[in-house]
Amino acid sequence: MQKREFIKTLALAGISLPLSGKNTDEIFYKFQNYSASQMANDEDFWLNLRNAYKLKTDYINLENGYYSMMPQPILNDYIAEIKMLNFHASFYMRKKMIDDKIAVRKNLAQFLKCDLSEIIVTRNTTESMNTVISGMDWKDGDEAIMAYQDYGAMLDMFKQQSERYGMVNKIISIPNHPKSDDEIVAIYENAITKKTKLIMVCHMINITGQILPIKKICDMAHQHNVKVVVDGAHAIAHIDFKIADLNCDFYACSLHKWLSVPLGAGLLYVKNENVENLWPINGEYSYDKKDIRKLNHTGTQPMATELSIAHAIKFNELIGIKRKEERLRFLKNYWTNQVKEFKNIEINTPFEDERSCGIANVGIKKMKPSDMAQILFDKYKIWTVAIDNEKAKVQGCRITPSIYTTIEELNVLVNALKEMSA
Numbered sequence: 173m174q175k176r177e178f179i180k181t182l183a184l185a186g187i188s189l190p191l192s193g194k195n196t197d198e199i200f201y202k203f204q205n206y207s208a209s210q211m212a213n214d215e216d217f218w219l220n221l222r223n224a225y226k227l228k229t230d231y232i233n234l235e236n237g238y239y240s241m242m243p244q245p246i247l248n249d250y251i252a253e254i255k256m257l258n259f260h261a262s263f264y265m266r267k268k269m270i271d272d273k274i275a276v277r278k279n280l281a282q283f284l285k286c287d288l289s290e291i292i293v294t295r296n297t298t299e300s301m302n303t304v305i306s307g308m309d310w311k312d313g314d315e316a317i318m319a320y321q322d323y324g325a326m327l328d329m330f331k332q333q334s335e336r337y338g339m340v341n342k343i344i345s346i347p348n349h350p351k352s353d354d355e356i357v358a359i360y361e362n363a364i365t366k367k368t369k370l371i372m373v374c375h376m377i378n379i380t381g382q383i384l385p386i387k388k389i390c391d392m393a394h395q396h397n398v399k400v401v402v403d404g405a406h407a408i409a410h411i412d413f414k415i416a417d418l419n420c421d422f423y424a425c426s427l428h429k430w431l432s433v434p435l436g437a438g439l440l441y442v443k444n445e446n447v448e449n450l451w452p453i454n455g456e457y458s459y460d461k462k463d464i465r466k467l468n469h470t471g472t473q474p475m476a477t478e479l480s481i482a483h484a485i486k487f488n489e490l491i492g493i494k495r496k497e498e499r500l501r502f503l504k505n506y507w508t509n510q511v512k513e514f515k516n517i518e519i520n521t522p523f524e525d526e527r528s529c530g531i532a533n534v535g536i537k538k539m540k541p542s543d544m545a546q547i548l549f550d551k552y553k554i555w556t557v558a559i560d561n562e563k564a565k566v567q568g569c570r571i572t573p574s575i576y577t578t579i580e581e582l583n584v585l586v587n588a589l590k591e592m593s594a
């Protein structure tokens with residue numbers, strides 16, 4: 173991209189350069205020529221980006237795993253879409269919505285490098301996962317495998333299928349510090365029987381941030397004729413990957429998390445060969461049984477949210493997902509490397525680069541996670557979330573920085589943990 177064109181694109185996305193005393197050329201050349209890993213600790217660049225966000229000053233937000241606040245450019249675009257829809261009202265819904273929905277899916281398919289015919293936009297991961305879990309043609313005695321570290325609402329959905337159809341749920345446990353991919357794959361494989369139909373697996377475990385070796389699990393499962401549904405709530409626009417490379421059957425994600433789409437947007441990917449056999453949650457007979465859109469009849473929809481997906485993709489592509497991934501991992505490593513040797517501190521997240529990115533969980537021996545979160549907030553003005561899950565063997569606070577998080581903010585966390593663990 174030419175320099176002038178590049179700066180214009182940034183300006184259109186609302187990112188203003190230069191700030192922090194550097195001139196535009198300098199930052200531009202850094203941005204163009206640095207690899208993602210070189211950019212990861214370029215504070216000038218990330219401080220510039222921080223200006224795209226309107227942040228509260230009364231606390232440090234290290235709970236960005238719930239959902240990502242929108243930067244101002246996406247928020248402004250979203251407001252414009254709300255106004256447009258309010259102005260055109262039903263005329264828009266009847267005349268333009270269907271075309272726009274296809275355009276959004278095309279845009280998303282391009283961004284995710286997958287096929288349009290394999291994705292739909294949903295309201296969130298919950299809806300996407302439940303479409304798969306409840307859409308399987310369960311018979312009495314069929315088995316599914318899942319982990320204590322999976323998201324509670326998904327485990328509940330399996331429980332409901334078990335009560336309803338007599339299928340059986342087998343729950344395994346993933347160590348917080350696995351020794352190898354093979355160890356994890358073997359845990360799933362050992363639970364497979366002739367009756368196993370489906371494995372649910374998190375791409376990134378939400379309570380610890382651990383990234384699982386999805387492709388290896390899928391390859392193994394397919395050898396046993398078992399399908400795999402991946403809960404990718406935290407992965408898209410956080411780590412750089414292609415769904416197609418995972419070899420999974422189903423993939424679910426929330427776009428309001430790391431892509432910064434307004435609240436209420438998710439994604440469901442269904443590999444073409446699996447569409448026909450999945451029952452929709454809501455009755456739908458206007459599409460062919462092999463058309464993924466049969467799974468997407470959720471009534472009148474908040475189109476402003478869906479239309480904002482394109483704006484969020486534009487913003488994220490400007491930064492680059494690989495750059496985002498490397499920055500988030502750098503931030504996580506920055507604080508975990510300092511606190512991991514403190515007495516009484518337990519990091520419940522693997523340290524290897526391929527096994528974690530921006531999210532990590534830290535516990536203090538003999539301190540309840542809820543007390544820990546309260547002290548972090550009351551005394552140090554750090555907002556986190558307490559995780560107290562005995563079955564999953566995870567007790568601590570989940571720390572989730574964002575791309576706007578500064579080193580100074582993480583220094584406050586490091587100091588807090590030092591004092592609290594002493």
Ligand SMILES: Cc1ncc(COP(=O)(O)O)c(C=O)c1O
Binds near residue numbers: 297299376
């Ligand atoms: C792993 C995982 N799955 C599913 C969900 C549910 O996401 P949503 O509430 O957006 O449906 C979450 C939410 O944090 C999650 O972390």
